[in-house]
Amino acid sequence: MPTPPITELTTRAREIFRLVVEGYLATGTPVGSKALAGAGGVNLSSASIRSVLADLEGLGLLAAPHTSAGRLPTEAGLRLFVDGIMQVAEPTPEERQAIERRIAAPGPIEAALEATSALLSNLSSGAGVVMVPRREPRLMHLQLVPLGPGKALAVLVGEDGGVENRILELPMSLPPGALEEVSNYISAHLGGRTLAQAAGAMRAEIASGKSALDAASRDLVERGLAVWSEDAAQRPVLIVRGQANLLDEAALTDLERVRSLLDDLENKQSVADLLDTAREARATRIFIGSENRLFALSGSSVIASPYRDREGKVVGVVGVIGPTRLNYARVVPMVDFTAQSLGKLIG
Structure with a gap:
């Protein structure tokens, strides 16, 4: 079933959908009607909320993992949220300073890129990845x-x-x-x-x-x-840091997913090929779950942005790999700012 455009949802359905997605991204657990009707929630009865949730599930935007466990967004729902509802949260001054300070540290560029990958991992609670510029040494x-x-x-x-x-x-x-x-x-x-x-x-x-x-x-x-x-x-050169962040409590309950995810990250050529598809993007690209074949089995998302030299030529890609419940609103602008900062270094 094709995903409906956000404009086809009623104001009520859009608000309930937003609260479900934001609640899931914050907690990693399904969101029920009682939580939605609670403090700061929707001014509707639980029965009315359940009716809207059922409609959203029928549209393929939400799913119910268990009969009474509440709802969580499907990959199609996450895509609709990211493209049509999400309000990005720009990096804080402290995060900007940390990124710029790490990138500007003295030493060879490879050391700065490795430090950048580790910092992105820490800030996003995912795995930080950086494609090193393909440049020949003199x-x-x-x-x-x-x-x-x-x-x-x-x-x-x-x-x-x-x-x-x-x-x-x-x-x-x-x-x-x-x-x-x-x-x-x-x-x-x-x-x-x-x-x-x-x-x-x-x-x-x-x-x-x-x-x-x-x-x-x-x-x-x-x-x-x-x-x-x-x-x-x-030979593409790829730096990956923070793989351990991907082994969250939810992942550890599914050992097959863990094995698949670690195997994917070990194949750096395949990860580099995936990031390479972001080289021609004008803005940060977001791959959610099965939208990319590499991480389809592990259900992981990738946020990637190209960085350019002073002539505007794309020389590499920086990004974050994490579970589909990544805090997209926070991580997307963080990756974008990091790409801009790397461009100043490369320039």
Whole structure:
């Protein structure tokens, strides 16, 4: 059954629906007619409220998990609430200061992104996730260290201080001293460039016949640069913090859901693919339960927002993963503010 637009609900039904959803999001438990008729509730009899609840259930907006347990919103109901009723609560000055302070802390950008993910987890009581910008480091130094016949350890040091290691396959015919020669050549001639720029410069030298290296050494330079260039292009970098927040009391009563959720989070490529769908969004995107296939079985929601560099180019995504009863009104603007703050850092 298609979800009715919010304008088709009567004023009475809309108010009761809002109170049910807000009550459920606050407590995680179904909301009954007695609670709705209580202090600050609806000025109607319990019988009248039950009649409206039954109508909302018939529209697919509410569900009754047990005969007398009250109602809770369905995923369709949550979507209608988020899109048509929810009033967002902007981050408090204290939350804004905490986010900006954590992002602006001295150190490499990866450390700031990791701290941001942890902070979002703490503020939202969900799991904080950040996709790190897919950017190649600028090369400062590359050292090739022999490991034995046919193998070497390639150690790359970037201008940002990052260090990465890779095992490199070597041709058995490589002449003595070639590893040191190639290490010195790359560091001296290609330093200060991204890996893609370094590889392009190397190919241009070879094509022009200006390279002072022999054929075997030229091949080794290509291998040493390509092993990182391919990695950077294909490997999304994802930081997830606060997974333990997702194991709430409700989750622990359903061990299969817990297992499914943890398996989903372990598959960082799939999480990154999901967040990637938010890269082209103009505003924060909200995925509720089965609206995304990745978390359909665990019944989790995702709130994600892209962050941009000073040129307006999307360079990553930041978000929160939590149960469908996330406090959307609070978390959505918090994620949006964090994305804007990260954009200032990246800029």
